[in-house]
Amino acid sequence: MVSPDDVLADAVEHLPVGFFALDAAGIVLKWNAEAARITGWSHEEVLGRGGADLGAPIVDTSAAWQLIEQVLAGRTYAGRLPVVVPTGITLFVRAALAPLSPRGPIVVGVLQDVADSRAGDEAFALLDALWETAPVALAYFDTEMRYRRVNDALVDQAGGTREERLGRTLVEVHGPIGAVIEAGLREVLATGVVRRDVPLQGRLWHGRGPSQSWLLNQFPVRGADGEVIGVGLVVTDVTEAEKTRRELVEAAGQRERALNRYQSLVEATSAAVWIREPDGSAAQDSPSLRAITGQSFEEYRGWGFLDAIHPDERASKRAAWLDAVRTGSDFTHINRLRTAEGRYRWFRARAVPVRAEGRIVEWVGTETDIDDEARAQHRIAVLAGATFAVNAALDPETELIALADAVVPAFADLCRVYLVDPVTPGGRGVITGQRVVTRVAPGVVPAPPIDERFVFVADHPVTRSVRSGTPLLDRGPLSDRDDWMSTGEMWEWAKQVELNSTLVAPVLSEGRVVAALRLVACGDRPPYTEDDVALVSELAARASAAVEHGLRFQQTRRASLALQNSMLTEPPPSAEIGIGGLEVEARYLPATAELEVGGDWYDAFRLPGGDLALAVGDVAGHDLSAAATMGQLRSMLRALAFDSDGDPSFVLSRLDRVASRLAVTRFTTLLYGRVLWTGDRTLFRWSNAGHPAPILVDPDGTPRPVPGDVDVVLGVAPELPRGDQEIELAPGSTLLLYTDGLVERRSDPDDRSAAQLLDLVRRGARLPLAAFCDHLVRGTLADTGDDIVVLALRARERS
Structure with missing residues (x-):
């Protein structure tokens, strides 16, 4: 991008008159091409030198020095200059002081041939053109402070028109801001001293113009006699620059205020x-x-x-x-x-x-x-984790083991759970018990083992906590051997790990202490505080509730299993089936500890006509109610099957109507069928009420799902019709009926469980039937923890 200074210098270089510029010492600063032509001295001979450096002087004569002194005094010089130049031309000089220069006073002027007056007129016309086209805003005022001349740059910069200015004063044109400018110009008029880079902010046109910022340079204008005849004004618009400066100042101020606020906050x-x-x-x-x-x-x-x-x-x-x-x-x-x-x-x-x-x-x-805050949050997290772990277990001992795992190493370096002989709080004497669960944090030396039967003396923290029925805090560090230390090995271990504090809390069930929790902090772990006593008290309370719940559940579970096992009779042996060459095996596996006993069941019994009835069902729910419903349905199915010689679909329809009217069930899946022998063929005819399809293992050991219709489950729409399907059981084949607990997966997006069950069946197909059923139950990949029922029938090879 070409700068305004470059444009002005290029214009000066091409003036048809000689142009020069001198500093106060007479050194030539500018010498254009026309000056070189008129005088015969080139740029190289003149620039940067004074007149005394030339073979023939140019500015060191007394007349030349008078010119410089007069101009430096603020007067304009115009006249012939008696100097000898190589061209022999008599020079006419016009010179004045440049209004603005960072280098100090500079004399600028033009040279022309005395004989060429027309060229002089043209030169000053060109200087007028330079005035009009100068890239800076220029204005000239007379001694009455009236506009006499403005250039286009000033009009573009400040707005308005020439006509609105010429002949009028600054106050008349601009109001209050004009009075401020005028005051500065009058000072220059009175003193003859240039005022440079005067900052000014405001609105022109009597406050109606936009807010602007300027830098003003004001200088006197003198006539031929040296008298000041007016004032010149150079205006530079710095509005954007000033805006940026103010923004920087504001940003710096905001930063300083922010730092002050930050410092005040820190100090507070x-x-x-x-x-x-x-x-x-x-x-x-x-x-x-x-x-x-x-x-x-x-x-x-x-x-x-x-x-x-x-x-x-x-x-x-x-x-x-x-x-x-x-x-x-x-x-x-x-x-x-x-x-x-x-x-x-x-x-x-x-x-x-x-x-x-x-x-x-x-x-x-x-x-x-933030130690207090962090430890409080940590206690909450430990309590939540321990509560979840305890609730996930369903027998008292497993719950306490889960609790120990949850607090080590999150809250303790050592946790011991002592299963004590039940004690009612109060009284005196030793505490006895059996079975100790120990968890030690990684990197901590293992604690000495405790005898299977343990005894704690009266002063031992466990004894004191169990006898009082309240948690307690025992602070370290250890000094001489404490009387309560049960063994010398325990004393040496405590010193080795730098035991610093111990928490003990009793676990109660039905008003009696059945266990005690002991937590130990070692080394650089912060010693326990009274706040931690509150936490271990909460842990013990949750463990106590879980223990009572677990005991009640185990009682219910034992009753449910006893009821269920009493109803799930063994299938009839081959000799009692009545159909030659058939063998039947069944397996029932109750739900895992996370679930209660369920309603899965099977049955195999001989019908009055000699056929073999097979049934596998699943009552919705996992509780004692589900087990009771299963028993009712099993008994009802036996009664209806014995009372009718109809097809399986007929029996299931009657069972659905009766069970629904008696409100025995609202959702039960059931596959019921009968094995019959016609001539030399063994057939299996069945009806399916929403149950998994049977699997048939061919004599060569290849398993395949048996296709067939699946009707609606029992207890939903007893009025809907049901159908039957039938397959032949070839000698050497195996029929497998089962409940979904054998195959069900929590997450099976690719539906791989069915294929995995067939693979499991294939791998056990050659086993004896009893071993085959065991293989299925042990090898299942199901992960829901649901009940599992397997009922398998094998048609032996005929001899």
């Missing part, structure tokens, strides 16, 4: 303040932080401040800090600091970058003690 808290270098290291001291960690300045400086962080968090803190330094983002991190007392406490570190001219010059940060 107990946080330790520190300053770090742009690369994240510590060069400046932080007495407040060192007072917490107990480090010396030599230990703290550089990257030594990281040494006070707990070893488990040191690497993550360093990585997070270096990442913040690299990205220039705000920093927040929570970690434990080793205090001057040698213990660790939780602190939150926060830091912000301080920038200057777009770059980070330092980091300002704080370390705030």
Whole structure:
């Protein structure tokens, strides 16, 4: 982009008159082509030199010095210059003082041949053109402060027109802001002294114009006799620049206010303040932080401040800090600091970058003690985890084991669960028990084992807690051997791991203490406090409720299993079936501990006509009610089957109508069929009420699902018709009926469970029928924990 100065210099170079510029010492600063032609002296001979340096002088005659002195005094010079030049031309000179220059006073002028008056007129016409086209705003005022001349740049910059200005005063045109400008011009008029770079802000046209910012240069204009005849004005619009400057000033002010607020906030808290270098290291001291960690300045400086962080968090803190330094983002991190007392406490570190001219010059940060808050949140998390673990187990001992796993190492370095002989709180004497569950945190020396039958003396913390029925805190450190230490090995272990405190809480069931929890803190783990007593009390309360629930559940579960097993009779042996060559086996596996007993069932019995009835069903639900419903349906099915010689679909329809009217069930799947022998063929005819389809294993050991219609489940729409299907059981084949507990998966997006069941059947197809059923139950990939029923029938090879 071409600058305005370049344009002006190019215009001067091509003037048809000689143009020159001298400094106050007579050194030539500008010498255009026409000046070189008129005088015969080239640029190289003249530029940067004074007249005395030339073989023939140009500006060192007395007349020339008079010219310079007169111009420097503020008067315009016009006249012949008696000087000898190589061309022999007599020169006519017009010269004046340049109004603006960072280099000091400069004399500018034109040279012309005395004989060429027309060229002089043209030259001054060109100078007028330069006035009009100059890229800076120019104005000339007479001694009455009336506009006499303005150029286009001023009109474009300030608005309005020439006609609105010429002949009028600044006050008349611009109002109050014009009076301010006029005051400066009158000062120049009175003193003859140039006023440079005068800042001004306001609105022109009596306040109706836009808000603008200018720099004014005001200079006197003198006539031929040296008298000041007016004032010149050069105006530079700096509105955008001033706006930017103000924005920078405001931004700096906001930054300063933010830092002041930050400093005030820090001073209002107990946080330790520190300053770090742009690369994240510590060069400046932080007495407040060192007072917490107990480090010396030599230990703290550089990257030594990281040494006070707990070893488990040191690497993550360093990585997070270096990442913040690299990205220039705000920093927040929570970690434990080793205090001057040698213990660790939780602190939150926060830091912000301080920038200057777009770059980070330092980091300002704080370390705030949040140990109480962090430990409270940690207690809540431990309590939640332990509660979930305890509730997931359904027998008392498993619940207590889950509790120990949940608190180590999250809350304790050692947890022992003592299953004590039930004790009613109160009384005196020793505590006895059996079965101890121990969990030790990784890296901690294992505790000495406890005898299967244990005895705790009266002063032992477990005894005191069990006898009182309340939790207790036993603080370390250990001094002489405590009387309650059960063995010398336990005493030595406690010293080795630096045991610092112990919590004990009783676990009650129906008003009696059945167990005791003992939690131990070692080494640099913070000693337990009274707040931790409250936590272990909550843990014990949850364990107590879970134990009581578990005991009640086990009682219910035992009753349900007893009821269910009493109803699930063994299939008839081959000799009692009545159809030659048939063998039947059944397996029932109750639901796992997470679920209650369910309503899965099977039945196999001989019908009055000699056929063999087979049934596999699944009552919705997992509770004692489901087991009772299963028993009712099983009995009803037997009665209806014995009372009718109809097809399986007829029997199921009658069962559905009766069970629905009696409100025995609302949702039960059932596959019922009969095996019959016609001539030399063994057939299986069945009806399916929403149950998994049977699997037939061909004599060669290849399993395949048996296709057929599946009708609606029992208890939903008893009026709907039901159908039958029939297959032949070839000698050597095996028929498999089962409930969905054998195949059901929690997540099976690719429907792979059916294929996996067929593969399981294939791998056991050659086994004896009893071993085949065991193989299916043990090898199932189902993961829902549901009941499993398997009923298998094999047609033997005929001899």
